[in-house]
Amino acid sequence: AQTVTQSQPEMSVQEAETVTLSCTYDTSENNYYLFWYKQPPSRQMILVIRQEAYKQQNATENRFSVNFQKAAKSFSLKISDSQLGDTAMYFCAFLLTGGGNKLTFGTGTQLKVEL
Amino acid sequence: NAGVMQNPRHLVRRRGQEARLRCSPMKGHSHVYWYRQLPEEGLKFMVYLQKENIIDESGMPKERFSAEFPKEGPSILRIQQVVRGDSAAYFCASSLPGQIYEQYFGPGTRLTVT
DSSP, X not given: OOEEXXXXXXXXXXXXXXXXXXXXXXXXXXOEEEEEEEEXXXXXXXXXXXXETTOOSOOEETTEEEEEETTTTEEEEEEOSOOGGXXXXXXXXXXXXXXXXXXXXXXXXXXXXXX | OOOOEEEOSEEEEOTTXXXXXXXXXXXXXXXXXXXXXXXXXXXEEEEXXXXXXXXXXTTSOSSSEEEEOOSSSOEEEEEOSOOGGGOEEEEXXXXXXXXXXXXXXXXXXXXXXX
């Protein structure tokens, strides 16, 4: 079974600064996807960024980028130029290709962006 | 294109009552997934359905919980004889066939059992 670990329950960052959220996962499979989801106080789950395991290039979406280290099974999220609206719970998630279509989530990191 | 819709957004039930949670997937999406988020935890997979079929229910509790996705109408997650431990946020997601990597989430239903 796959597991996802987020070892930082809470983090804070000053507005306009950069912050990195950590995620590690465990799998013996080779084909999978990794995701970061954001859950603001409204509790809506919002997809931030997605990475295909077969791609070596790190995914980027505007101010959000990932550092995907497949051998180390590490998938960190970097948020640049942090904004107050980035305050949310961030979940790392894993999806095995051909493995039943279910997302496996970590326990989340609560990020607070401060003035 | 409307997103995934869930209703009700909030549901309060007394112990022993039944809870019915509804999920309308995005237009054209025939795959539905249910996840549960207990307080202070991440989401946990419950069940994956396609129209009229349960594909994977490995995350569903063996008793009191059931799910369906009929040919017409929304997907329903049903919890019979609710207990306090069922209090949680229940999220539905949907995807297009063959695009499992793009699961779009609804706003969730917060179930409170008193």
